[in-house]
Amino acid sequence: MRIIVTIKQVPETSNVKMDKETGTMIREGVVSVINPLDLYAIEAGIEIKELHGGHVTVCTMGPPSAAKALKEAIAMGCDEGVLVSDKKFAGADTWATSYTLGAAIKELGPFDLILAGERATDGDTGQVGPGLAAWLGLPLATYVSKICSLENNQLTVERLVEDGYQVLQLPMPALLTVVKEISNPRLPTLRGKKKARASQLRVLSARDLEVQESHLGLKGSPTKVVKIEYPKVTRGGKMVKASGEEGLHTAVSALFAFLAEKELI
Amino acid sequence: MSYVWTIAEQNKGRLREVSFELLCRGRKLADKMNTKLCSVLLGSNVADDILQELISRGADEVYFIDDPRLASFIVETHSNALSDLIKKYKPHTILAAATSSGRTMMPYVAIQVSTGLTADCTELDIEEGTNYLLQTRPAIGGNIMATIKTPDHSPQMATVRPKSSRPLPLDPTRRGKIVRLPLPDGLYDPRVREVGFRMSHEDSASIEEADIVVAGGKGMKKSDNFAMLRTMARHLGGVVGGTRDAVDRGWLTYPQQIGLSGKTISPKLYVAAGVSGSIQHLAGIKTSEYIVAINQDPEANIFQVADFGIVGNLFEVVPLINARLEAHNKGGK
Ligand SMILES: Cc1cc2nc3c(=O)[nH]c(=O)nc-3n(C[C@H](O)[C@H](O)[C@H](O)COP(=O)(O)OP(=O)(O)OC[C@H]3O[C@@H](n4cnc5c(N)ncnc54)[C@H](O)[C@@H]3O)c2cc1C
Ligand SMILES: Nc1ncnc2c1ncn2[C@@H]1O[C@H](COP(=O)(O)O)[C@@H](O)[C@H]1O
Numbered sequence: 001m002r003i004i005v006t007i008k009q010v011p012e013t014s015n016v017k018m019d020k021e022t023g024t025m026i027r028e029g030v031v032s033v034i035n036p037l038d039l040y041a042i043e044a045g046i047e048i049k050e051l052h053g054g055h056v057t058v059c060t061m062g063p064p065s066a067a068k069a070l071k072e073a074i075a076m077g078c079d080e081g082v083l084v085s086d087k088k089f090a091g092a093d094t095w096a097t098s099y100t101l102g103a104a105i106k107e108l109g110p111f112d113l114i115l116a117g118e119r120a121t122d123g124d125t126g127q128v129g130p131g132l133a134a135w136l137g138l139p140l141a142t143y144v145s146k147i148c149s150l151e152n153n154q155l156t157v158e159r160l161v162e163d164g165y166q167v168l169q170l171p172m173p174a175l176l177t178v179v180k181e182i183s184n185p186r187l188p189t190l191r192g193k194k195k196a197r198a199s200q201l202r203v204l205s206a207r208d209l210e211v212q213e214s215h216l217g218l219k220g221s222p223t224k225v226v227k228i229e230y231p232k233v234t235r236g237g238k239m240v241k242a243s244g245e246e247g248l249h250t251a252v253s254a255l256f257a258f259l260a261e262k263e264l265i
Numbered sequence: 266m267s268y269v270w271t272i273a274e275q276n277k278g279r280l281r282e283v284s285f286e287l288l289c290r291g292r293k294l295a296d297k298m299n300t301k302l303c304s305v306l307l308g309s310n311v312a313d314d315i316l317q318e319l320i321s322r323g324a325d326e327v328y329f330i331d332d333p334r335l336a337s338f339i340v341e342t343h344s345n346a347l348s349d350l351i352k353k354y355k356p357h358t359i360l361a362a363a364t365s366s367g368r369t370m371m372p373y374v375a376i377q378v379s380t381g382l383t384a385d386c387t388e389l390d391i392e393e394g395t396n397y398l399l400q401t402r403p404a405i406g407g408n409i410m411a412t413i414k415t416p417d418h419s420p421q422m423a424t425v426r427p428k429s430s431r432p433l434p435l436d437p438t439r440r441g442k443i444v445r446l447p448l449p450d451g452l453y454d455p456r457v458r459e460v461g462f463r464m465s466h467e468d469s470a471s472i473e474e475a476d477i478v479v480a481g482g483k484g485m486k487k488s489d490n491f492a493m494l495r496t497m498a499r500h501l502g503g504v505v506g507g508t509r510d511a512v513d514r515g516w517l518t519y520p521q522q523i524g525l526s527g528k529t530i531s532p533k534l535y536v537a538a539g540v541s542g543s544i545q546h547l548a549g550i551k552t553s554e555y556i557v558a559i560n561q562d563p564e565a566n567i568f569q570v571a572d573f574g575i576v577g578n579l580f581e582v583v584p585l586i587n588a589r590l591e592a593h594n595k596g597g598k
Contacts (some may be wrong), residue, residue, distance in 0.1 A: 011405075037526060041306075094372065095381055121525055121548075122405055125384040127372035130340070134376035139456045140340050142369040145519070160520060161365040162471040163276075163547065165462035167339070180526050181519040221361045222381030226399075227412035233551065234569045242577030251575050252585045255557065256593075258573045262555055264477075265503070265593060 001054030002111040005045045005078065006101060006132070007038040009069040010122040011060050034069045038117035039076075039185035041178050044147070045075040045115050046186070051148060055079050057108065061089055061101055069200055074196040075188030082108065086205040089220025094123070098131030100216060103209040105136065114175040118143060129177035139170040145181035155229075268303045268326075268354070269311040270420075271318060272347070272361040272370075275308040280315060283362040285432030288323035288431040291360055291387055292433065294398070295390045300357065301325040305350065307343050311337035313443060320441035320505075321528055323433045327441065328354075331368055332448035337462075341454035347495040348377040349449055355491065356420050358398050360389070365426040365474070370422055381415035385529070385550055388425045398423065404549035408527060427473050429552060437583055465520055472521060476505025481509040482546075484539020484560065484579060485583045491516055493583050494538060500590035501534070508546050522550035538579045540565025559583065 012031040034042075043057045053102060060066050061084035069080075070081030084104040092100060105114065114136075119126030133140035141157050145165065148156040149156040153172045158165040160179055188196070214220055238258065242251035259265045269286040271291040273284035288304060304324040304580050306316070309332060319327050330346050345584055347370065351359070361367040363385050375382040387410075388401035397414045398421035415421050472478050478496040491505065498505050505521065512522040513557035523530060535553035540546060542558070542565055550556065551570065557577045558571040568574045575582055 013398070093381065095285070095375060098372075098376065124404055124406070125372075126368055126385055127375070127382060130369050131376050134341075134373045135345070136504035140369070140373070141457070142340070143365055158535060161338075164464040167463065168339075168457055170457045170462045179519070180522075183579060202464060203366060218532060222375075222379075222415050222418040223383055223400075223413050224416060225411050225413050227411075229410040229555055230408070231403075232411050232459055233407065233547075235556065235572050237556070237568075237572035239563075239568060239574040239576060241572070241583050242575050248577065248585060252582065255573060255575060255586065258557075259534075262270060262534075264555065265592070 001049065001052050003048060003054060004105060004111050004114045005038070005041050005056060005058045005073070005106065006114065006128070007042065007058055007060050007069055007073060007114045007118045008035045008117070008122075009033070009060060009066040010035045010120055017164060026093065032068065034067065034072055035117055035122075037119060037121065037180070040116040040180050040183050041074055041117050042073050042128040042184035044178055044199045047183060048113070048147070054112075057082060059084065059101070059104065059108070060090075061085070061104070063090075070198040070201055071199070072188065074199050075192035076186060080109045081201040083200065083201050085128070085203060086165050088206045088213065088216045089108075092216065092222065093199060093223045094127035095126050095220035095222050096129055096216060096220040098128050098135055099220070100209070100211065101128070101132055101212045102135035103184060104204050105132075107209055111255045112172045113155075114138065114173070116175065116177045118177055126177070129175065135176040136175070140171060140175045140176075141168050142177045144178045147182070185232045189197060190209070194244045267357040268301045269298070270280055270303050270305050270322070270356040272359065272367065273304045273306040274364065274366065275306060275311055275360060278310050278315070280306075280311070280318065281494050282432070283427045284319065285322045286362050286427065287362060287425060288319065289430045289433045292323040294358060294383050294389060294391055295325075297467075298357065298396055299459070302418045302452055303328060303356070306330070306348070307335045310331045318435070320439050321435050321437055322438075325441045327443045328444065328446060330446045330448055334448060334453050336598045338370075339454070339457050339459065340366075340369045341457055342448075342452065344370050344373040344377060344456060345452040346448055348374050349452055351378050351420060358421045359423075361422070363426045367424050371422060375422060378420070380418040380420060380422060383413045383422050384423045386425050389423060389425070397421065401553065403441070406544060407551035412516065413484060415541070424592050426529065426531045426552065428476065428533070465518075472504055472523065473528050475504040475530075476532055477501045477536075478506050478523070478530055478532045479503055479536045479538070480506045480508065480596040481511055481512075481516070482536050482540035484507040484541075486539075487513065488514075489576040490580075493587060494586050497536070497583060497590065500587060503532070503534070506530070509539055509544075510569060532597055537567055538583055540567055541565050542570065544547045547552070
């Protein structure tokens with residue numbers, strides 16, 4: 001069983017700066033972490049390996065510093081890390097990212113399962129997983145909250161949708177994007193950290209992949225950021241104190257006046 | 266001039282509300298470009314009088330690919346069908362809902378037809394002169410608004426969050442064409458099959474599709490106390506959700522979690538009780554139209570984003586609100 005988990009390194013803080021010229025993020029000076037939603041995919045991959053045997057490869061496309069995210073994933077229990085990195089990949093939107101990741105995964109050889117996070121907390125699109133499945137022509141299930149069974153190369157999974165859980169059966173190799181409900185990410189162990197430090201990452205650059213240059217990075221991205229604004233987050237709404245019997249009634253009356261004025265009741 | 270399309274959604278022969286919300290967005294764009302608005306539905310067994318509502322709510326034409334194999338959402342076959350239609354009719358713009366199916370199918374289709382896609386747009390406009398779709402969306406937990414366009418590719422594609430726009434009023438005098446199409450040969454992909462469906466219990470009825478969401482956090486203290494939020498939700502015609510802390514404690518289920526690692530919602534009214542307003546929670550509620558917060562700590566972050574805040578003990582405030590709502594509802598509107 002060969003499992004590939006795609007992860008993204010994202011800025012830790014919520015105060016990220018943007019380059020107004022290119023509309024991309026300024027990464028200098030910001031602490032980076034594994035996209036928190038990718039931890040569920042990593043954990044799911046490790047659990048499948050523990051249950052069915054196999055090998056987990058964790059793969060990210062990003063700058064050389066993204067190696068740190070791969071090492072963290074190895075410390076959790078992944079077996080091998082692949083860094084897809086080249087100046088030519090920089091500034092890629094979800095179309096170009098999924099194209100490049102697709103080419104990298106083809107380079108890695110046969111696999112049974114790809115796991116991706118539901119979305120990355122910086123770009124927040126959730127488009128790379130489905131895009132990757134489309135490039136690779138893989139059966140896809142998104143928002144997977146549970147793997148019910150995995151046998152004879154058939155997966156049965158539950159996916160979280162608006163009014164419940166859709167149960168899907170799909171043949172492997174397949175791609176799943178997963179939600180928080182699927183697993184409880186473990187912390188790296190001391191032994192894991194040691195192994196991570198010693199591990200050699202595989203680095204793939206544009207030269208190593210069968211790609212068309214015109215499809216890469218900012219230039220290859222169909223979408224272009226044309227404007228960035230920092231919206232005011234505070235709304236400066238009304239605030240009332242509900243203290244004491246009378247204060248309580250006045251406050252609730254004021255709320256009802258507000259709800260009525262906005263036609264909410 | 267090529268058309269503006271919106272992707273309608275169906276469930277067991279009925280149209281989902283979001284189909285009409287998209288038409289409201291699409292109507293403005295189509296009018297601005299002086300072109301037609303077309304609603305595309307992939308599904309099975311939807312009656313003409315139901316499809317007519319798409320016309321009454323803004324569409325000029327309806328394309329309905331009607332096939333039992335499209336009855337439930339399976340991304341491969343749905344995407345093949347939509348991509349085929351795009352290649353045949355070459356629309357200018359396509360708007361879809363940022364639902365579990367829209368967010369799955371559209372990125373798949375974007376690869377198949379080789380164009381860009383912008384997720385979760387809150388504003389859409391047409392650029393003067395070029396007619397490019399200007400797609401504005403929040404990113405980085407709502408801390409920035411980015412405007413994006415897709416200059417060298419077509420169609421222009423975006424997804425829009427449910428509840429972020431209101432359907433146009435029903436106009437029964439509107440007339441339009443309804444076209445039923447078969448699923449062309451070779452587009453059905455048999456690999457993935459739906460083998461079951463587990464309905465969520467009523468309590469967690471889709472918080473993304475609700476007009477009103479009443480949320481509780483750690484300040485609710487225990488599971489039983491959520492009964493009063495359920496009562497409030499029932500009086501208001503809404504549903505109950507909550508913070509990650511509330512979910513992690515088992516007071517609510519994961520589908521009810523709002524925020525960075527849960528759902529992003531845009532209801533008309535969001536009420537928070539005993540919620541501090543962490544950055545991660547706010548990421549999921551910033552696009553709500555109105556925010557009401559009840560918290561005993563006047564410094565709580567939630568008050569920063571609230572349109573109306575009550576500083577007080579929720580165990581006193583909420584029961585009083587409920588009593589007033591009950592009286593209000595009994596008294597007739
Ligand atoms: C990667 C990551 C992802 C996360 N994703 C999410 C997410 O998706 N959603 C989410 O919600 N959180 C998320 N969190 C967690 C988030 O950081 C906060 O811990 C969480 O939102 C706090 O929940 P809370 O407001 O219920 O609890 P608290 O922060 O403990 O707030 C409780 C509030 O209740 C008030 N209160 C207490 N008693 C009363 C009373 N009697 N009357 C009135 N008010 C009272 C208190 O004043 C306090 O403000 C995430 C965190 C991380 C690191
Ligand atoms: N640069 C990247 N390298 C590897 N995986 C990625 C990258 N970007 C996104 N992904 C994967 O795609 C998922 C969705 O990301 P996004 O579409 O950016 O919200 C993430 O959770 C990752 O699993």
